[in-house]
Amino acid sequence: MPQGLPQPNTLPHVLTGQYFEALENFNRVFALRPDDRLVILADRLIDPRVISAIQGVARARGVKSWVVQAESTQQLEVPQMVKPILEQATFVVSSWFCSILDPFCIELRKRGQRWVKITYFRNLDDLTTPQARFPIDIVGEIIRRTAARYPTGQDFTLRFTDPRGTDLRIGFTAKMRELQLRSNRWRGKMCADEPGAYVHYLPTHGPNLYDRTSVDNDPAPIVPINGILYPEWGVGWAEPFDERVGVVFKDDRITEVIGETELAAILRDMLVGGQLIELGCGFNPKAPRRGIYPAGSNSPGALHYGIDLAKPCDFIRRVMPEWEEPPVHMDLISFDTTVMAGDTPVITDGFLEALRDPLVVEMAARYGDPVDLLEAWPDA
Numbered sequence: 001m002p003q004g005l006p007q008p009n010t011l012p013h014v015l016t017g018q019y020f021e022a023l024e025n026f027n028r029v030f031a032l033r034p035d036d037r038l039v040i041l042a043d044r045l046i047d048p049r050v051i052s053a054i055q056g057v058a059r060a061r062g063v064k065s066w067v068v069q070a071e072s073t074q075q076l077e078v079p080q081m082v083k084p085i086l087e088q089a090t091f092v093v094s095s096w097f098c099s100i101l102d103p104f105c106i107e108l109r110k111r112g113q114r115w116v117k118i119t120y121f122r123n124l125d126d127l128t129t130p131q132a133r134f135p136i137d138i139v140g141e142i143i144r145r146t147a148a149r150y151p152t153g154q155d156f157t158l159r160f161t162d163p164r165g166t167d168l169r170i171g172f173t174a175k176m177r178e179l180q181l182r183s184n185r186w187r188g189k190m191c192a193d194e195p196g197a198y199v200h201y202l203p204t205h206g207p208n209l210y211d212r213t214s215v216d217n218d219p220a221p222i223v224p225i226n227g228i229l230y231p232e233w234g235v236g237w238a239e240p241f242d243e244r245v246g247v248v249f250k251d252d253r254i255t256e257v258i259g260e261t262e263l264a265a266i267l268r269d270m271l272v273g274g275q276l277i278e279l280g281c282g283f284n285p286k287a288p289r290r291g292i293y294p295a296g297s298n299s300p301g302a303l304h305y306g307i308d309l310a311k312p313c314d315f316i317r318r319v320m321p322e323w324e325e326p327p328v329h330m331d332l333i334s335f336d337t338t339v340m341a342g343d344t345p346v347i348t349d350g351f352l353e354a355l356r357d358p359l360v361v362e363m364a365a366r367y368g369d370p371v372d373l374l375e376a377w378p379d380a
Contacts, residue, residue, distance in 0.1 A: 021133035028136065029201045030057050030116060031193035032091055038065040039089035041082075041096045043073045045322060049124035054093055063091075070096065073119075074326035077102045091192065093118060097325050100198065101277070106217055112195035119295060119324060120202040129202075130286035130378060131298075136203045138373065140188030141363045142283050142300065143207065145354035147181050147188075149344045156342035158210060160303075162334060164230035164244055170279075171224035172341075176214040183213060204284040204298035208306075209339065209346070211278040222252045225276055229305060231332035234267075235292055236319050240333075247271060247332070254307065266315050270330060273310030280304045280331075281347070285355065289377045292333050294324040299377050300352035303339075305332040 032038060038058050042051055051067060058065045066089075068082055075096040078086060083104065086092065092099075092108075092115045099105055099117050109115060126132055150156070153174055160168040180186065184197045185207040192199050200206065215221040229247040233240040245267055246258035253275055257268035282298035289299040296304060309328045316327040325331075339347040346353060354360055355374045364370040 015128070018133050019128060021135075022127045022129075025132065025134075025136050025203060026053075026127065026201070027057060028191050029199060029203060030054060030093070031114070031191045032058050032061045032063050034062040036061075036063045036091045037089050038063050038091045038093070039086055040065060040067045041075075041086075041092065041094035041099070042067055042069045043095050044069060044071055045073075045122070046095055046118075047123040047125075050118065050121055053124060072322060073097055073324045076326055076328070078104050089113060092116070095119065095122070095324070097329070101212075101217075103217070109196045109198060114192040114195070114197045115199070116192050117198070117200050117205075120200065120204055120298075122324075126202060131204050131284045131288075132202050134203075134284055134286040134373070135367050136190040138360065138364050138367065139203050139283050140190045141360050142188075142285075142352070142354050142357075143186060144188040145357040145360050146281075146283070146346060146352065147186050149341050149346050149353065150177050150181060151342045151344065152177070154342075157340075158346075159340045160227075160229070160334075160337050161340075162230065162337045164232075165246070166228060166230045166334070166337065168225070168227035168229050168249060170210050172210075172214070176223075179216050180211065180214040183207060202284075204282065204287040205295065206278075206280050206283070206298075208278040208280045209303070210276070211306075225249050225252050228258075229332065229334075231305065232335055233292060233333040235294065235304075235323075235325075235331045235333070236316055249276065252276075270309060270313045270315060271307060274307040274330070276305060277308045278306035280306060281352070283352070285374050285377060287378075288380045289335070290379050292331070295331050297333060297335070300355055300374075301335075301337075301347045301350045303334045303337050303347075305334070306330075307332065 055065050073095045075098045077098050095118050155173050158170040158172055160166055190203050226249055230244055243261045243263050245264045247254055248256040254271045257264055257271055282300050282302045284298055285300055287298035307330050312327045336350040337347055338349055361370045364373045
């Protein structure tokens with residue numbers, strides 16, 4: 001058979017070294033301390049070895065754990081019966097959807113509770129993937145250098161454009177920037193080691209270029225989000241869209257879906273009345289570029305528009321009955337967007353500008369070839 005590229009190196013000693021690179025990230029992210037009280041919010045579909053691995057780290061550090069297992073991850077809020085248990089924790093590991101948005105969880109973090117969300121760690125074999133072993137310190141530096149591109153001390157527009165005709169604008173005030181970028185993740189903190197920390201493991205998802213933290217998670221303000229989005233793909237479809245469908249935003253809500261096809265009809269029924277609650281960007285260069293399930297892509301410069309729907313969607317229920325997210329949410333995907341923060345480029349044609357920032361390149365050089373580490377993105 002013709003061969004023009006090298007095959008992956010699967011020698012046992014190479015794979016062993018790679019596994020321990022991933023374990024170093026794992027142990028650092030789950031920054032448990034001997035005085036912690038650990039609660040794990042799990043679901044019946046998660047690999048039980050994931051829970052055992054986390055509990056193993058806990059036991060090695062003298063920490064006892066409690067596991068609360070729900071029927072699915074699709075919890076929109078913490079059940080009343082679970083709240084007394086959760087309130088006593090100092091460290092929470094969760095697969096539940098409500099982790100980031102439930103006001104109860106937000107309040108617990110304000111009191112200092114530390115959280116790790118495991119949306120992307122549902123199978124222990126994930127530890128063998130390139131994104132699991134990619135150095136988390138580089139991810140943190142990529143995030144910090146992206147944050148530095150948001151103008152300081154002034155109002156500005158975050159603008160999204162692409163070749164399909166997308167022109168979406170989010171009006172940021174100086175206060176919104178301050179609120180959003182104060183989080184541990186926007187400061188490049190990848191480990192749950194400071195009071196109120198919220199991080200993801202695997203270390204791939206977010207932080208978001210925009211979300212409701214910019215208004216201090218207050219549901220009342222109408223954020224000036226206006227324009228049109230022509231997405232390339234959406235979670236729940238096996239292949240990228242082969243039709244051009246426009247999603248119209250006006251004053252923080254989706255008001256219209258433009259198109260005459262079956263796809264447009266599905267998206268119209270799903271999206272009209274919905275609200276953009278997070279606009280996620282990838283920051284891990286070894287996350288699969290075309291891996292959009294369950295809530296991606298998390299490749300640098302790829303975007304996912306996370307929309308909370310006005311009503312549950314039967315289409316989602318049919319095609320993804322056990323999706324890790326509930327049928328009142330949808331992620332629309334774009335790979336080729338240009339994002340401007342005022343006059344400063346954040347992403348150009350799907351390429352995250354921070355990947356070539358001198359500080360990021362300098363850090364990456366300590367771990368290997370910066371071009372390989374930062375710009376050789378796996379497709380799957």
